[in-house]
Amino acid sequence: TQLLEQSPQFLSIQEGENLTVYCNSSSVFSSLQWYRQEPGEGPVLLVTVVTGGEVKKLKRLTFQFGDARKDSSLHITAAQPGDTGLYLCAGAVSGGSNYKLTFGKGTLLTVNP
Amino acid sequence: NAGVTQTPKFRILKIGQSMTLQCTQDMNHNYMYWYRQDPGMGLKLIYYSVGAGITDKGEVPNGYNVSRSTTEDFPLRLELAAPSQTSVYFCASKRDGLNTEAFFGQGTRLTVV
Numbered sequence: 020t021q022l023l024e025q026s027p028q029f030l031s032i033q034e035g036e037n038l039t040v041y042c043n044s045s046s047v048f049s050s051l052q053w054y055r056q057e058p059g060e061g062p063v064l065l066v067t068v069v070t071g072g073e074v075k076k077l078k079r080l081t082f083q084f085g086d087a088r089k090d091s092s093l094h095i096t097a098a099q100p101g102d103t104g105l106y107l108c109a110g111a112v113s114g115g116s117n118y119k120l121t122f123g124k125g126t127l128l129t130v131n132p
Numbered sequence: 133n134a135g136v137t138q139t140p141k142f143r144i145l146k147i148g149q150s151m152t153l154q155c156t157q158d159m160n161h162n163y164m165y166w167y168r169q170d171p172g173m174g175l176k177l178i179y180y181s182v183g184a185g186i187t188d189k190g191e192v193p194n195g196y197n198v199s200r201s202t203t204e205d206f207p208l209r210l211e212l213a214a215p216s217q218t219s220v221y222f223c224a225s226k227r228d229g230l231n232t233e234a235f236f237g238q239g240t241r242l243t244v245v
Contacts, residue, residue: 025174049230049231050230050231052231052233052234054234059238059239060238060239061136061222061224061236061237061238061239062175062222062234062236063236064233064234067231067233069231105174107174107175109234111230111231118230119165119177119180119188119190120163120165120177120180120224120226120234121177121191122167122174122175122176122177123174124173124174125173125174127172
């Protein structure tokens, strides 16, 4: 069972369109992170959301953390081909005094020129 | 600053062979992780470590072993390679704390034939 469910799994859009991808869980997280991965590379952190209801903006990307801290969304305005990549959400799961970083399956975004 | 370094970048193994995937980081991070990523999919946690001498299983530990004798190094061992272990393997490290950023290596692409 995937702790973090991401949707959609695949998304192909034209340049200039807007899009939203989602990360949902039945568990409460103290924070969620979004990473972006390009082909042949490791994931790179985009943002960390910590407070329920928090909204963070990174140029054309807007990240929101749900009020109950169980879900998050990523909205991209006027997508560009350079936004193409795999978008992954991640959360820390407590295992006693330590914790593991678990990822969703990701949303593979293709922005066509 | 090298960050997280993985070797080798590519490897082809025959069924039943063994190998060690190397991972080293120079950021003095206590937390280190091994993930596998199948084509078009997210990251599945294999093993993780919260410091030298301490390791714990992730979601998919079967067929793998790890050790953490130093803060810098976190090798992943495959004892009897199977075709199901064909994947891209990523090592990551992060500072202590729930919200800290995970830094990834560039990955090792392993094919078992």
